[in-house]
Amino acid sequence: MFQQHGVRSLRSFRPLHQRPPPDLRDLTPLAPRPAPPAWPPRSEYGQYDIPTADVMINFKVGQPAESMLPLDEIRKAAAHKFAETDQLFLQYGFISGYPRFRRSLATFLSEWYKAPVEADNLFVTNGVTGGLGLYCMVYATAGETVFAEEPTYFLAKAIFADFGLNVVQIPMDPDGINIEALEAQLEAGNIPKFLYTIPTAHNPTGRTMSVAKRAKLVALGAQYGFHIIADEVYQLLTFPGVEAPPPLFTFDDTEDGVVISLGSFSKILAPALRLGWMEANPKILKKIFDCGTLDSSGGINPVIQGIVHSAIDLGIQAEYLTKTKQTLSDRYSALAAALTEHLPAGTTFEVPEGGYFVLVQLPEGTDSVAFNNFCQETDKKVMFLPGASFGASYGNFLRLSFSYYNAADMAVGAERLGKAITAFLSQ
Amino acid sequence: MFQQHGVRSLRSFRPLHQRPPPDLRDLTPLAPRPAPPAWPPRSEYGQYDIPTADVMINFKVGQPAESMLPLDEIRKAAAHKFAETDQLFLQYGFISGYPRFRRSLATFLSEWYKAPVEADNLFVTNGVTGGLGLYCMVYATAGETVFAEEPTYFLAKAIFADFGLNVVQIPMDPDGINIEALEAQLEAGNIPKFLYTIPTAHNPTGRTMSVAKRAKLVALGAQYGFHIIADEVYQLLTFPGVEAPPPLFTFDDTEDGVVISLGSFSKILAPALRLGWMEANPKILKKIFDCGTLDSSGGINPVIQGIVHSAIDLGIQAEYLTKTKQTLSDRYSALAAALTEHLPAGTTFEVPEGGYFVLVQLPEGTDSVAFNNFCQETDKKVMFLPGASFGASYGNFLRLSFSYYNAADMAVGAERLGKAITAFLSQ
Numbered sequence: 001m002f003q004q005h006g007v008r009s010l011r012s013f014r015p016l017h018q019r020p021p022p023d024l025r026d027l028t029p030l031a032p033r034p035a036p037p038a039w040p041p042r043s044e045y046g047q048y049d050i051p052t053a054d055v056m057i058n059f060k061v062g063q064p065a066e067s068m069l070p071l072d073e074i075r076k077a078a079a080h081k082f083a084e085t086d087q088l089f090l091q092y093g094f095i096s097g098y099p100r101f102r103r104s105l106a107t108f109l110s111e112w113y114k115a116p117v118e119a120d121n122l123f124v125t126n127g128v129t130g131g132l133g134l135y136c137m138v139y140a141t142a143g144e145t146v147f148a149e150e151p152t153y154f155l156a157k158a159i160f161a162d163f164g165l166n167v168v169q170i171p172m173d174p175d176g177i178n179i180e181a182l183e184a185q186l187e188a189g190n191i192p193k194f195l196y197t198i199p200t201a202h203n204p205t206g207r208t209m210s211v212a213k214r215a216k217l218v219a220l221g222a223q224y225g226f227h228i229i230a231d232e233v234y235q236l237l238t239f240p241g242v243e244a245p246p247p248l249f250t251f252d253d254t255e256d257g258v259v260i261s262l263g264s265f266s267k268i269l270a271p272a273l274r275l276g277w278m279e280a281n282p283k284i285l286k287k288i289f290d291c292g293t294l295d296s297s298g299g300i301n302p303v304i305q306g307i308v309h310s311a312i313d314l315g316i317q318a319e320y321l322t323k324t325k326q327t328l329s330d331r332y333s334a335l336a337a338a339l340t341e342h343l344p345a346g347t348t349f350e351v352p353e354g355g356y357f358v359l360v361q362l363p364e365g366t367d368s369v370a371f372n373n374f375c376q377e378t379d380k381k382v383m384f385l386p387g388a389s390f391g392a393s394y395g396n397f398l399r400l401s402f403s404y405y406n407a408a409d410m411a412v413g414a415e416r417l418g419k420a421i422t423a424f425l426s427q
Numbered sequence: 428m429f430q431q432h433g434v435r436s437l438r439s440f441r442p443l444h445q446r447p448p449p450d451l452r453d454l455t456p457l458a459p460r461p462a463p464p465a466w467p468p469r470s471e472y473g474q475y476d477i478p479t480a481d482v483m484i485n486f487k488v489g490q491p492a493e494s495m496l497p498l499d500e501i502r503k504a505a506a507h508k509f510a511e512t513d514q515l516f517l518q519y520g521f522i523s524g525y526p527r528f529r530r531s532l533a534t535f536l537s538e539w540y541k542a543p544v545e546a547d548n549l550f551v552t553n554g555v556t557g558g559l560g561l562y563c564m565v566y567a568t569a570g571e572t573v574f575a576e577e578p579t580y581f582l583a584k585a586i587f588a589d590f591g592l593n594v595v596q597i598p599m600d601p602d603g604i605n606i607e608a609l610e611a612q613l614e615a616g617n618i619p620k621f622l623y624t625i626p627t628a629h630n631p632t633g634r635t636m637s638v639a640k641r642a643k644l645v646a647l648g649a650q651y652g653f654h655i656i657a658d659e660v661y662q663l664l665t666f667p668g669v670e671a672p673p674p675l676f677t678f679d680d681t682e683d684g685v686v687i688s689l690g691s692f693s694k695i696l697a698p699a700l701r702l703g704w705m706e707a708n709p710k711i712l713k714k715i716f717d718c719g720t721l722d723s724s725g726g727i728n729p730v731i732q733g734i735v736h737s738a739i740d741l742g743i744q745a746e747y748l749t750k751t752k753q754t755l756s757d758r759y760s761a762l763a764a765a766l767t768e769h770l771p772a773g774t775t776f777e778v779p780e781g782g783y784f785v786l787v788q789l790p791e792g793t794d795s796v797a798f799n800n801f802c803q804e805t806d807k808k809v810m811f812l813p814g815a816s817f818g819a820s821y822g823n824f825l826r827l828s829f830s831y832y833n834a835a836d837m838a839v840g841a842e843r844l845g846k847a848i849t850a851f852l853s854q
Binding site for chain 1: 517584586587
């Protein structure tokens with residue numbers, strides 16, 4: 001049904017602060033290029049120097065807007081934590097995270113998940129990326145095969161490549177992974193080292209896996225003996241009024257554990273904290289606890305654990321999360337309205353359950369990599385993540401983020417995008 | 428010359444906060460066991476619940492003393508940094524560390540190294556452990572062989588095992604790695620993926636590699652095409668009056684880069700910060716910059732970078748480092764005096780150039796693993812790291828840390844150790 005294209009990873013940001021410009025891996029050559037960002041950069045911080053809306057609406061940016069970053073709140077939490085007088089706060093930390101923090105986190109998650117979370121099943125990480133890295137280091141070996149949904153988070157594929165793992169993608173339905181396609185692989189003897197899934201408000205589709213599929217997926221993991229890594233970064237970021245099913249770990253009633261649920265404070269508090277958690281059976285966590293790397297370093301980010309601990313206990317985390325869910329929902333609504341107004345006939349988009357992204361489908365046979373190149377070459381001042389990045393069958397799709405730009409800017413971007421599609425298709 | 432023993436890793440601490448007691452990997456069974464620590468633990472923080480001196484002097488503990496942890500100073504640095512009003516401080520960070528922080532770090536290191544350091548050669552890590560992990564993930568593949576000194580940091584071997592690497596150890600001389608032994612391996616065609624060395628105030632010997640050997644080692648890396656990872660965690664921790672040779676990266680004048688110098692704030696500021704740096708040719712750093720993991724997570728620990736940035740700029744780091752060098756020197760002197768007083772004839776120790784550790788040599792043929800078991804079985808209330816952990820030829824050696832206990836406690840420990848040696852040898 002879909003056209004097949006080679007996968008290309010486009011890195012469309014200009015990393016900050018480097019002169020001459022850094023190597024932009026896989027960047028499609030552009031001529032003419034957009035105006036370079038001002039020097040010195042607007043801020044000394046940030047991963048990328050993201051252009052202002054007049055220069056470019058870069059819908060690829062999967063980061064919170066600057067205005068969403070809770071600096072006042074984190075300042076309060078840090079001041080609260082640094083009232084601490086126990087100097088051991090600065091010592092090498094307990095490997096799975098300090099117990100009072102994990103208990104506080106468990107209480108917070110139990111309330112928001114509406115499902116009980118035990119502190120002993122939690123293991124503090126450097127965010128979802130850190131959790132994936134730790135898991136892969138301890139459990140996976142280069143050359144092994146892992147499964148992921150098609151489409152999937154494009155950088156998860158890059159992380160698995162860092163560990164030399166081969167990724168096989170399994171198609172998705174509107175209610176999550178296609179179980180028949182997965183079973184066909186398993187019955188054919190193709191058992192992955194693990195399966196990576198984004199069960200709730202999936203990136204890039206915005207879809208949420210049904211309860212029935214969650215149960216079935218966990219049963220298949222138990223039956224065939226593979227772990228399931230659930231990237232639940234959007235579990236708490238469904239839109240207000242949208243009830244997420246329980247996290248995947250809730251379905252794991254196996255003796256030895258099958259599911260590793262990964263969570264993160266990056267998108268529910270602040271990315272720069274580099275803090276997140278795993279939730280899994282202690283038997284799974286034990287091998288991670290015992291690794292040489294953590295024996296050497298002690299626990300992950302104890303000082304930041306402390307600051308986030310205060311953010312939770314002071315109610316800052318809950319208040320910020322409530323506000324953020326509304327902000328993201330409002331931004332999605334604004335983008336959806338603008339897309340509805342500006343996208344030409346034949347171009348559609350999917351309604352997400354939450355998260356950061358909208359998946360747009362161009363007419364069948366359209367190559368969104370070529371379209372993105374066209375946009376840059378003809379200075380359409382709009383950019384996005386082409387579908388080939390997240391799945392070979394998604395060549396005529398593109399991903400738009402609604403987290404970064406405000407409503408007015410997104411309306412400008414949607415209009416630019418609509419006009420660009422019309423121009424590209426009429427070539 | 429030395430007796431050969433199988434390598435055993437002893438984990439002699441009781442990790443904090445777990446009931447029932449956690450699995451203590453490789454712990455030699457002990458009967459009777461020391462009294463369990465009080466519950467609840469004395470502190471909610473820390474990697475291990477380290478017994479008080481009346482119960483045990485655990486010379487294995489390679490951590491700063493509680494009294495050395497600069498909580499007031501870090502509180503000041505955090506308060507200074509959180510006066511920040513740029514919300515992008517909380518965004519995903521620039522992958523190699525934010526430029527102003529790296530420039531500040533470069534200035535600090537240039538002064539203390541007495542050798543110029545360029546911000547563009549620096550890459551922020553989660554400490555030496557984090558740097559090793561990042562390097563191994565990007566550059567090494569399971570099954571490859573790496574070289575290390577014999578003896579070496581016992582947990583570096585465990586970290587390499589996490590990545591499936593085989594470690595071959597090369598003997599050391601008083602002035603560093605035995606170049607002839609290394610050349611013999613290389614000439615025989617045994618080229619490692621990389622060589623791991625601790626050039627200054629080496630763990631566990633306290634030795635410092637000579638300038639001539641530094642130059643020769645780098646030349647061999649360039650000639651045979653292998654990287655040299657220099658763990659320079661003690662480079663700034665030589666005793667007052669002991670001038671360290673320039674860091675290993677200083678000797679790297681190759682076009683593409685051979686040396687990766689790893690530094691850390693764990694032992695010059697505070698372990699819980701989980702912050703350190705790599706210094707290397709940008710060509711080496713580029714592959715790390717480009718990995719999927721960091722593309723996904725952004726830079727490492729931006730908030731902690733900010734706090735340490737303030738600690739450097741406010742002079743807190745320099746003041747603390749000066750004080751810490753003196754503290755460690757004083758503690759070493761106290762331990763050396765006590766060892767001189769209490770060790771029986773035939774047992775010697777090596778005078779370190781700095782760092783955290785003293786290497787003690789028991790009479791030839793003595794098995795320090797058996798001796799440690801003896802100490803626990805007969806309740807000698809003293810513990811140490813047996814030499815087999817850091818090198819197969821070091822079966823009659825043991826490592827003592829002087830960072831953790833104060834002078835009075837170390838004197839007690841040295842007396843216990845001396846008596847225990849006499850008792851063990853007279854069995």
